[in-house]
Amino acid sequence: MSDSQREALRQKALAEIALLDTPPEREFDALARLAQRLLGTSMSSVTLIDPERQWFKARCGPLAPWTERGPALCTVVFESEQPLTIADARLDPRFAGNPFVVGEPHIRFYAGVPVRVRQVDGEPVTIGTLCVLDDRPRVPQPADIDVLAELACVAEALVEARAVAVRASQAAEERRLANERLERERRQFKQAERLAEMGSWRYDIVANVTSWSDGIFAIHELPAAGGVPNAEIMSFFPEPDRSLFLETVKRTLDTGEPFEMDAAFVTAKGRPRRVRVSCEIELSKGQPVALIGMLQDITERYGLEERLRRQARTDDLTQLANRAEFHRVLDQRLREARDRGGELAVLLIDLDGFKGVNDALGHAAGDDVLRRVADRLRQSGHDNGLPARLGGDEFAVIVPQSVGRADLMPMVERLLRDLHIVVSEAGQIARVTGTIGIAWSSEAGGDRERLLRHADDALYAAKRSCKGTARTFTEAGRERSAG
Template identity: 70%
Template sequence: MSDGQREALRQKALADLAILDTPPEREFDALTKLAQSMLGTSMASITLIDAERQWFKARCGPLEAETSRAQALCPIVVETEAPLILADARLDPRFAKSPFVTGAPNIRYYAGVPVRVFGDDGDSVTIGTLCVLDDQPRQPTLVDLEILGELACVAEALIAARSTALRAAEIAEERRLAVERLERERRQFKQAERMADMGSYRYDIAAQTTTWSDGVFAIHELPLSGCVPTTELMNFFPEPDRNAFLTAVKRTLDTGEPFEMDADFVTAKGNARRVRCSCEIELTKGKPAALIGLIQDITERHDLVQRLRHQARTDDLTQLANRAAFNRVLDTRLREARAVGGDVAVLLIDLDGFKSVNDVLGHAAGDTVLRRVADRLRASCDDGCFPARLGGDEFAIVVSADLDRAGLDRKVRHLLHDLEIVADGQGHITRVTGTIGIAWSIAAAQDRDVLLRQADAALYAAKRTRKGTAQTYQVGANHRQAS
C-alpha cells in the first residue's frame, strides 16, 4: 500500500471516530498522567495526526492544544508505524532544526509508540501516538518502550470503547427517532383511517387469528376494547355478497391474486352500509402467511353515485325513466329477443289537448297532468312493462315479453281509458286523452331505430284517424288496426 493510500485510510478512520476537536475526557487524561508518572518525564500526550496538524486528545506539561504537523516528531511514528525513541533530539538530523526542538517546548528526550484502530476485518490503521517528552536528554531503555506499548494498548481500548459508546448512542438516537416516526405515522394512519372511513385487517393463516385496526372496529360499530368477532365475521355481509366475498377470498388463497369488491354490509347495531373490501396474500419466505387488506365505508359515496345515476336516468318532473334509460332498456330487450327469436312491442304515447292545459290553466296545472299520467302508467306497468317519459307530452312503454298480442290489446284499452284526464281550475275545464302507436320488433328486424320509427308512424296514423285511439304498425297495411 502506498503512503498516499495509508494517509487516506488514516484520515477516514479519524473522521469515522469523530474524535478530533472533542472536549477533554477523564480516562484519556488519566492515561497520559500515568505515562508521565511511570517514565518520569515532564511531558506526555496522546497525539492524533490530522492532515495538516497534530492534535492532542490528552496532554501533560507545557504542550499546546495542537501544533503544525510539519517537522513534528509524532508524525514520524505514525508514518513509519514503528516506535521511536531519542536520547537527545538535537543529535538527530531529522529533528535538529525542528522548531519544537530549537524552541518551546525544547524537546530533548522523546519516546513514542503507535496508537492504532482496528476494523471489523482485523486490519489496523495507525492514527496517532502515545508519547513522553522531556526538555532534558536522558538515556533511553527498552523498558520505556515496553511501558508505552502496554499503555498504548489501553489507549486503543479507550478509543474503541469510545467509538462503541458513540455508535451505541447513535443507534439509540436512531431508534428513538424511528419510534417517534412510527408513532407519528401511526397517528397519521389513524387520522387517515378516520377521514377516509377506512380500516385495515390481517388474518394469520397458521394461527387462524384476525387483527383489526381501530378503523375496522368503527366500521363494524364495535367497541375498540372488544375482541375481533372471528366466528361472526361473515354475518356482517348479507347474501349474496357474503358468498361472493368468501369465493373471492378462496380464489386469493388458491391463486395468490388480490381482489377488490364492493358489498352490502350490516353493522353490529343493525345499520345498513356499503363497504369496499380489498385483500391480498402476505408471503413469508415465499409461502402464504396471512391475508391482509382494507375495508372502507363508502356508503355516502355509493348513495351519491346511486342518486346521480338515478338522476341521469330519471325524468325530474314525473320520476319516470328518461329517454336515455328507455333506450338502454329497449336495447337490452331487443338483444334478449334476438337470442331467443322473440318479439318485443313498444308503445309510443302522445297526449292530446295538453297544450290547452298549459294555455288555459297554466304550466303548474300542466305539470300536475304529466305527473298524473306518470302515476297511471306506473300503475299499469307492474307486470314487467317499462314506462318512460321521452320529453314534453311524449311517453313510451316497452312491453313485457310475457304479453302476447291479445294481452297487449287489453292493456292498450285500459291505458286509453286511464289516459282520459280532466283538469280544472280558475273556472275552466280541459280534457286530455292519449293516442298510442304500437310496433313489434320482428317487423323492425330487431332494430331500435326502425322500431321507434314504426311506432311513431302508427301513432300519427292513429291521430289522423281519431285522437284518443291506438294503432299497430303493419307493413303495407296503412296502419289501419285501431283500438
C-alpha cells in the same frame, strides 16, 4: 493501498469514534500521567491527528491543547504507523529546525507509538499516538517502546470501550427516534384511516385468524377491545356479495392475482353500508402465508355516484326514465328476449290537447299535467315495465316479456282511460288524452330502431284515425285498435 487511501481510511476511523474535541476524561488523563511517571519525562500525551492538526485528548506538561499537524513529531508516527524514538532532536537532521524543538516546548527527547482501533473487518487502523517528551536529551532504553506499547494497548481498550458506548448511545438514540417516528406514523395512519373511513386487515392462512386495524373496527361499529369476531366476519356481507367475495378470494389464492371489489355491508348495529375491499397475497419464502388488504366505507361516495347516475338517467320534471335510459334498458331487454326466444312490446304515447293546456292555463299547469301522466304510467304499468319521458309530451313504456299479447290490450285500454285528464283553473277547462302506438319486438327482428319506427307508425295511424285510441303495428299493415 496508496498513501492517500490509507490517510482517508485513518480519518474515517477517527471520525467514527467521535473522540475529537471531546472534554477531558479521567481514564485518558490517568494513562498520560502513568506514561510520564514510568518513563520519567516532563511531558506526555494521548494524541489524535486529523487532516490539519494534532489534538491532545490527554496531556501532561507544558503542551498546548492542540498544534498544527505539519511540524508535529507525532505526525511521523501517525503516518508511518511505526514507533519512533529521538534521543536529542537538536542533533537529528529531520527535526533540528522544527519549531517545537527550537521554540516552546523545546523538545529534545521523544518516544511515541501508534494508537489504533479495529475496523469491522478486523484490520487495525491508526488514529493517533501515545508519546512521552522531555526538554532534556536522554538515551532511549529498549524498554521505553515496550512500556509505551503496553500502555497504548490500554489506550486502545479505552478508545474501543468509549466507541462501543458511543455506538450504543447512538443506537439507543436511533431506536428512540425510530420509535417516535413509528408512533408518529401510527398516529398519522390512524388519522388517515378516520379521514378516509378505511382500515387494513390481515388473514393468517395457517392460523386461520384475522387481525384488524382500528379503522376496520370503526367500519364494523365494533369496539377494538372486543377483538376480531373471526367466526362471524363474513356475516357482515349480505348475499349475493358474500358468495362473490369468497369466490374472488379463492381465485386470488389460486392465481395470485390481487383484487378490489365493492360490496354491500351491514354493521354490527344493523346499519346498511357500501364498502370497497381489496385483497392480495403476502408471501414468505415464495409461499402464501396471509391475505392482506384494505376495507373502506364508500357509502357516501356510492350514494353520490348513484344520485348522479340517477340524475343522468332521469327526466327532471317527471322523475321517469329519460330517452337515454329508455334506449339503454330497451337494448338490454331486447337482448334478453332474443336469448330466451321471447318477445316484448313497446308503447309510444303522445298527448293530445297538451298544447292547449299550455296556451290556456300556462306552463305551470302543463308541467302539472306531465307529472300526473307520469304518476298514472307508473301506477298502471307492470312491476317490471319501464315508463319513460322521451321529451315534450312524448312518453314510452317498455312492457315486460311476462305480458303476452292477450294481456296487453286490456292493460292498454286501462291506460287510455287513465290518460284522459281534465284540467280546470280560473274558470277555464282543458282536456288531455293519450294516443298509443304499439309494436312487438318479434316483428322488428329484435332491432331497437326498427321496433321504435314500427311503434311510431302505429301511433300516427291511431292519431289519423281517432285521437285517444291505440293501434298495434303489423307487418301486413293491419292495426288492431283499442279504446
